[in-house]
Amino acid sequence: MGGMKQRRSLYQCGNARWNKSGEIYCAESNALNSMSPTGNIGTKRQERGATLELTICQKCLAYEHMGPPIPASERGWNKSEVGR
Numbered sequence: 001m002g003g004m005k006q007r008r009s010l011y012q013c014g015n016a017r018w019n020k021s022g023e024i025y026c027a028e029s030n031a032l033n034s035m036s037p038t039g040n041i042g043t044k045r046q047e048r049g050a051t052l053e054l055t056i057c058q059k060c061l062a063y064e065h066m067g068p069p070i071p072a073s074e075r076g077w078n079k080s081e082v083g084r
Contacts, residue, residue, distance in 0.1 A: 019040070
């Protein structure tokens with residue numbers, strides 16, 4: 001059975017965590033955003049319903065797959081921001 005390999009998403013990783021500052025971080029200490037001093041990403045992408053398929057996650061040996069992808073229609077909460 002061929003086909004395209006599914007990309008890994010933070011929505012499906014058991015190592016994705018949210019801190020009190022409203023940022024998403026990796027419990028395995030991977031820098032999700034190399035431009036951020038903390039390595040964390042804000043929740044703006046999640047709010048828009050972005051895929052959260054980060055480059056660092058694609059080759060992560062500690063990626064903890066938690067189930068099927070979340071459909072785009074169920075992601076995000078600020079639909080007016082989608083596509084921006």
